[in-house]
Amino acid sequence: MFPDEFDYYEAESVAEAIELLDEHADEETELLAGGHSLLPAMKTGLSSPDVLIDISGIEGMTGVTVDGDTLSIGGMTTYGAILESEEVAEHAPALEEAVAWVGDVQVRNRGTIGGNLAHGDPAADLPGAALASNATLVVEGPDGERKVPADEFFFGMFATDVGPDELLTRVEIPVADGAVGAYAKKASPSSGYAMVGVAALLDIDGDTIESARVAANGVMDHGVRLEPVEEALVDGTFDADTIEAAADHAGDDLDVDLMMSDLQASNEFRAQLLEVYTKRALTGVHDAADRTAAD
Template identity: 75%
Template sequence: MYPDEFDYYTAESVGEALDLLDEHSDAETELLAGGHSLLPAMKTGLSSPEVLIDISGVDAMHGIEVDDDTLSIGAMERYSALTDSDEVAEHAPALAAAAQQVGDVQVRNRGTLGGNLAHADPAADLPAAALASNVTLVAEGPDGERSIPADDFFFGMYATDLTPDELLTRVEIPSADGAVGTYAKKPSPSSGYAMVGVAALLDTDDDTVESASVGANGVMDHGVRLESVEDALAGGSLDDDSIEAAAGHAGDDLDVAMMMDDLQASNEFRAQLLEVYTERALTSAMDADSASAAAD
């Protein structure tokens, strides 16, 4: 299938991209990053932008850097860059684990971190990891930069706190050096997207959980924190019994009637999957923590 006609522009800087957004503010405009969500939608007629602004070549939106205790990743960095980066593995292990499970090699070589988060597909893999990693998303618009905590960024299906005249330029992540991060998902058999995905980031000391951050996607119409699971884990031991008990709280703060309900899975089934995959993510974290302790 072929998309409708559109005007195509390339931006070489953040300022140029913002100028193009302003210039075409009266038209239906889309930003092109990796294109793995947008282009299929255009070909099937689900999206028909009048203007397409390609931001993939904006150098300022690339790069992975560690500054003091903060990991900064450009929004145009590809999934493959995240999976290949020692800095991401060390400082943002939950994000690295989730990126490894995105699509296939071809998708990971083209899709971008910023495109994934800004698109906010409820079944995408990275929102859960962004929440668990306590990511701050940095957007730039006509009034300059602003920082948006991940907890305040996602609020509906394909809906974020970004305004139409803003551009997501990078994400900043507090270093989780020494913590263990995991991601477990039940992939859709037809698409590979997450029917349910759970990311966990645990910081332990002698088998005691000092802090826990857990996020989920595929369950609600946007990524959510599982605060009851976090509270159940914090301060306790990390063992099979505590993990099973904590996973049992996965749906405490969520309304089953509001969970995703489609041909892939009913809302009741997703509630069950959420508990199961929360336990799997936490068990993987426990195993990784044990392996790290043994290596030391």
């Protein structure tokens, strides 16, 4: 299928993109980053913008840097570039694990972290990883920059805190020195998106869990923290019994009736998958910690 007609603009700066958003505020307008979510939606008629603003060529919105205790990733940084970054591997292990599950090589070479998170697809791999990594999403609009904690960023299905006149310019993550992360996913056999995905980031001192952040995507209509799991982990001995007991609490704060349900997995089945993949994510952290200790 072919998309409906639209006007196309190529922004050369963040300021120009914001100006274009303001200029076309009365029309249906979309930002084009990597395009892997937007273009298929346009071709199938699910999205039919009047105006398309291409932000893929904006300088200064790509790359990974570390400044003090903050890791910054430009919103237009591709998944492939993230996987090649030693800084991400060292300081944001849960995010790196989740990015490795995104699409295929072609998608990872074109798709962007900012486009993924701003799109707000509940079945995408990165919302849970952003939550587990305690990320801050930096958006910019006519009134300047705003920094939004990941815990406050995701509202619902395809709904985030990015305003209609704003764009997500970068992602900031606290440097996780010594923390260990993992991501476990039950992929949809038809699309590769997450039927359930769980990201975990734990700070471990010897055999004791000092802190834990665990989050899921693909379960509810937006990424969610699994706080009962975190509470069951903290101050516990990091072993198989603790992992099993913590995973049992994966759905404690979630209403099964509100979980996503489709032809591939009912809400009740997703609740079961959530416990299984929480256990797998935590086991992945345990295995990674063992490898680190052995090095």
